[in-house]
Amino acid sequence: MAEEHIPEAAAQGFGQGAEAYESARPSYPPDAVGEIARVCALGPGRRVLDLAAGTGKLTRLLVPAGAEVVAVEPVAAMREVLGSVLPGVEALDGTAESIPLPDASVDAVTVAQAFHWFDAPVALAEIARVLRPGGALVLVWNTRDRSVDWVQRWSDLLVEGDGDRPFDRYVDVDYAAVVAAAGDGAFTPVERWRTSWVQPSSPELLVERSASVSVVGALPSDEREVVLDRVRELTRTHPDLAGREGFGFPYDTTVWSCRRV
Numbered sequence: 506m507a508e509e510h511i512p513e514a515a516a517q518g519f520g521q522g523a524e525a526y527e528s529a530r531p532s533y534p535p536d537a538v539g540e541i542a543r544v545c546a547l548g549p550g551r552r553v554l555d556l557a558a559g560t561g562k563l564t565r566l567l568v569p570a571g572a573e574v575v576a577v578e579p580v581a582a583m584r585e586v587l588g589s590v591l592p593g594v595e596a597l598d599g600t601a602e603s604i605p606l607p608d609a610s611v612d613a614v615t616v617a618q619a620f621h622w623f624d625a626p627v628a629l630a631e632i633a634r635v636l637r638p639g640g641a642l643v644l645v646w647n648t649r650d651r652s653v654d655w656v657q658r659w660s661d662l663l664v665e666g667d668g669d670r671p672f673d674r675y676v677d678v679d680y681a682a683v684v685a686a687a688g689d690g691a692f693t694p695v696e697r698w699r700t701s702w703v704q705p706s707s708p709e710l711l712v713e714r715s716a717s718v719s720v721v722g723a724l725p726s727d728e729r730e731v732v733l734d735r736v737r738e739l740t741r742t743h744p745d746l747a748g749r750e751g752f753g754f755p756y757d758t759t760v761w762s763c764r765r766v
Contacts, residue, residue, distance in 0.1 A: 522722030523582035527560040527590070529713035531647050533617070534702040537758045538566045544762045545613035545641045547572045554611045554635065556601055557619035561587035563645065564594060567615065575611070577604060601628035606635045613641040620644045621674040625687040633691035636765040642684075642692060643762045646675050650701070650755035655743045659711070662735045663718055680761040691766055698760040703753035708740035711754070 533541075541563075545553055547570035555564045558576035560583050567574050568591065576591070577599040578584045587596050599605040601616070601623045614632050616623075632642055651657040681695035706714070715721055715736045721729055740746045 522717045522719070523560060523580070523586050525713045525716040525722070526583065527562075527586050529710050529717050530560075530562060530618075531704040531754070531756060532562055533566060533645065533647065534700055534758055536700050537645065537698075537760055540698050540760050541567070541615060541643050541645065541762075542570050544643055544760070545572075545615070547613070551612045552610070553613040553615060554604070554606065556604065556614055556616045556632070557622065558587060558596070559583050559618065561591050561594070561596075563615060563617035565591055568594065572612075575606070577601075577606075602631060604631045604635050608634055609637045611635050611640065612637055613643065615643045615645065617645040618647065620680070621678070625683055626689070629684065629688045629691065633688070633765055638765055640765045641762060642765065643760060644680055645758065645760050647756045647758050648676060650757055653745075653755055655739065655745045656755065658743065659715075659736065659739055662739060663715060663732060664720055684761075684763060692763040693766060695761050695763040698762070699757060701755070701757050703755050705751060706754040707751050708737070708746070708749075711740055712736050714754070 541547075545551070547553060547567060549571040551572040553567055553572050553574050555561075555567060555574060555576045558564045558578045559580075561576060564574060564576050564587065574594050576584075576587055576594055576596045578587060578596060579598060579600045581598070584596050584598065587594070597605050601619075614636055620628075636642065649656050649660065651660060681697065684692055684695050712733050715733055716729070721732050724732065746752055
């Protein structure tokens with residue numbers, strides 16, 4: 506199984522937190538989806554691979570364009586949720602380092618909220634293998650806006666001390682430089698596009714959002730509940746959240762794109 510060949514924090518955390526991931530993780534804003542559709546030239550007759558698709562947060566937004574969409578996801582629990590949400594989409598067990606598709610078989614590859622987990626040189630070689638010449642590679646991230654005080658405090662509550670913070674691995678990374686260095690000349694220079702938006706949230710949804718984070722989901726249940734209790738306390742006491750049934754969670758979304766040479 507592909508799940509055996511991905512980082513333990515991802516396999517365990519996302520496996521245990523798949524339902525929370527589906528219910529609480531943000532989608533992607535319409536202007537970002539429009540940019541992805543433009544870069545990938547999505548439409549009938551096109552085939553796109555959504556790699557490390559998770560529960561299909563981006564996958565479901567690609568389908569309406571009319572392209573054939575295939576999803577690859579290594580974590581079984583995530584793939585199961587994806588299958589229930591998108592029963593018409595082919596969902597395969599596989600990793601970015603070993604994509605279960607033939608050579609030159611897709612017109613575009615999208616990677617949403619996941620490339621930071623990959624072994625970049627190996628994954629980019631595999632992506633180049635399955636992409637047709639001129640095909641698009643798109644990397645997408647929602648990044649929480651930590652200039653907002655409660656968002657920074659919430660982020661700090663998720664991991665104590667100097668514990669691993671995989672959600673920091675993609676912050677302020679220059680993926681143009683990463684692809685240039687690790688892509689072995691297989692891709693054109695990377696372009697960057699950005700937008701800002703707000704996800705509607707609530708105290709309950711913020712707790713679920715916390716449970717969807719890999720390092721939180723991987724904790725033993727008693728330790729995980731301690732973290733979630735800290736988040737509940739934040740929603741009760743922070744002046745921007747206290748007493749509010751709903752509030753906005755601010756995000757920046759970045760789309761990095763290039764093409765197979």
